[in-house]
Amino acid sequence: MAGIERPGPLYQQVAAAIRQGIAEGEFPPGTPLPSEAQLIERYEVSRPTVRNAIAALRSEGLIEVRHGKGSFVKGAPTPPLTIERTITRAGKTFTLGHTPWEQLHKPTVYRTETTSTTGPLLELGEGEALFGVDRVLIDPATGARLLHRLLIPFTTAESAPPLADAPDTAIEEIYAALTAAGHKLTWSETVRARMPQADERSALELPDATPVIHTMRVTHGTDHQPLILEELRASGHQAQLSYRITAESPRALRAVHS
Amino acid sequence: MAGIERPGPLYQQVAAAIRQGIAEGEFPPGTPLPSEAQLIERYEVSRPTVRNAIAALRSEGLIEVRHGKGSFVKGAPTPPLTIERTITRAGKTFTLGHTPWEQLHKPTVYRTETTSTTGPLLELGEGEALFGVDRVLIDPATGARLLHRLLIPFTTAESAPPLADAPDTAIEEIYAALTAAGHKLTWSETVRARMPQADERSALELPDATPVIHTMRVTHGTDHQPLILEELRASGHQAQLSYRITAESPRALRAVHS
DNA sequence: GGTGGCAGCTCGTAAGGACGAGTGACGTCA
DNA sequence: TGACGTCACTCGTCCTTACGAGCTGCCACC
Structure with missing residues (x-):
């Protein structure tokens, strides 16, 4: 993976990097994340690894994936x-x-x-x-x-x-x-x-x-x-x-x- | 996949088959499911497909996977x-x-x-x-x-x-x-x-x-x-x-x- | 007889390739 | 001008292969 090696599974590192990007405003709510292909290039990992990371973020409710369109950062949870x-x-x-x-x-x-x-x-x-x-x-x-x-x-x-x-x-x-x-x-x-x-x-x-x-x-x-x-x-x-x-x-x- | 072809993604069919097995008592609560290797043989699918099916059942809370041991059917949810x-x-x-x-x-x-x-x-x-x-x-x-x-x-x-x-x-x-x-x-x-x-x-x-x-x-x-x-x-x-x-x-x- | 190590089982992680399916934009043809 | 088809882009599914890591039981060695 690009940059400093952190411990733990690769896909967790990728997920953490994307999480950080969301937190720091690189990927504002509502905007699409880079596509899988772009994430592969960016982090120099394979597609399963990227998809695994995306699955982790999905299950946390951080992002939403739309077939044929991309992965989108969810807005702040609307006050219920x-x-x-x-x-x-x-x-x-x-x-x-x-x-x-x-x-x-x-x-x-x-x-x-x-x-x-x-x-x-x-x-x-x-x-x-x-x-x-x-x-x-x-x-x-x-x-x-x-x-x-x-x-x-x-x-x-x-x-x-x-x-x-x-x-x-x-x-x-x-x-x-x-x-x-x-x-x-x-x-x-x-x-x-x-x-x-x-x-x-x-x-x-x-x-x-x-x-x-x-x-x-x-x-x-x-x-x-x-x-x-x-x-x-x-x-x-x-x-x-x-x-x-x-x-x-x-x-x-x-x-x-x- | 073994048996009748049903519609939908393969891994969903495998998941459905396992779900049915749980419901029908073939896999009673607390017992381990067949191992990934056995499920591969049984349903004639690849390992990612089996793992995808298992991931689906996991996210439904139906089974619990323990590293090095196997996938276990969860007991009926204890009355809270x-x-x-x-x-x-x-x-x-x-x-x-x-x-x-x-x-x-x-x-x-x-x-x-x-x-x-x-x-x-x-x-x-x-x-x-x-x-x-x-x-x-x-x-x-x-x-x-x-x-x-x-x-x-x-x-x-x-x-x-x-x-x-x-x-x-x-x-x-x-x-x-x-x-x-x-x-x-x-x-x-x-x-x-x-x-x-x-x-x-x-x-x-x-x-x-x-x-x-x-x-x-x-x-x-x-x-x-x-x-x-x-x-x-x-x-x-x-x-x-x-x-x-x-x-x-x-x-x-x-x-x-x- | 006790203990440690290894073998063989389990799942976890990772790579790489192939094809299908949904979406939207563009260009061509009527 | 308008409608439709194609194409390029997205993610979804599926395959094969490989190795690491947790767990357990057997067996050999001490």
Whole structure:
């Protein structure tokens, strides 16, 4: 390789040199890197070595490769869209999601069954009948996409009349219907970071090396019985979740980090 | 390739065949895949093709490659450790974290400055002086690791005497000290999913293709001024966060998903 | 019997050649 | 003038060959 010999595998040295070039502004965001052939000449290495280096930078999310065009430096990661998942106490506004989403299609409504993942959350066995409602939500400002899924057990749908007829009602209407049916709602939500599945990669238009942030929210009724399950999946590059937490009695802070 | 010709690149066909073998139980979790040489014979392809297929499976997190030993099918992802980030209303218990963590080392205490990320969260400019306290927490049951970082602005440390002397106090002691200093605490927390940086990969002992789940929690005082910033980073494979949400007035559910 | 070294397995890195496929610009032909 | 085909450029896939490095078990030597 041209210049000073550094330790480690050659392709790592090439990757480090390109990384440095990006950091120092030699390759500004949005511009194409030198082509593979040029990198071969420049660093005096073989094509596999160059491609290996490029693969490393790709998996770090630093660059993006477009067939027939070249390798492009990615812009600084856009400040991710914040999705409010918040509640404040006593009468203040209660946001379950960023407001101005647009729906890409009409909601997809289908019948499905509980799985080994969703069953326990709904306190049902496996194979119990559910309504499924899938939505693709888009933030008009940034184009960020969200996959939203609603799973409604038949028993819940029957207990709240509007649901059985039209499960593709807006979320707040569903909450309203459940409240009207006499339920006092609480929610519990788990958040995971994981790599996308193939269908998520295409639906969310995820580039390489992009994790998804995945939440499962269970709405509980008065006796804490699970009523519905909401799933939200978004690109880790485009979305972050935000929670606001209020404590009633500060004395309750014991028993943390023993 | 042996057998029926399927469409698409050869290495994808090989990857698909191995994927199928894993799904069908031919290669159970924990067992080694056939070696590269054997896969070459079996599918009648060259070594780069086999390695390309293996790289694809690796980046999906399906297998794990150990130098000198072989490629191993990963076990089903262990049910991740749930970290409670919860609050319930009015007097009930308030858990800021899973309780029985062990510390790997003594906390590392150092002086640092706000960055373009942490400054705005603490409502400070860039380059303002901070105490930093880093901890590596381990769940004794599963071995799951957590990186915990506490950033304390000097002004906060001065306003609560114990902090200036010993910033490496346990978290609940810090909250207690802040409360004793007259603050009525609230918290806001953001959650992101992203790929690890090199230092996180080693500190959390992350395998390939493992995202991290990263939370930033700001503790606010009586006038909502930011007091301290807590960062928590964990493997997406090992940890999930859990929130419990309670609403005071169900009428406040309007203005969701317009 | 114990211990060290070597052999033979694994994957990691590297070179070099060949061809296919996507893209865009240019020039030619109608 | 307009449309289409060609060509030059990009990256994608695939092959062969070679050697280095981590790991393990066998075997010979002490």
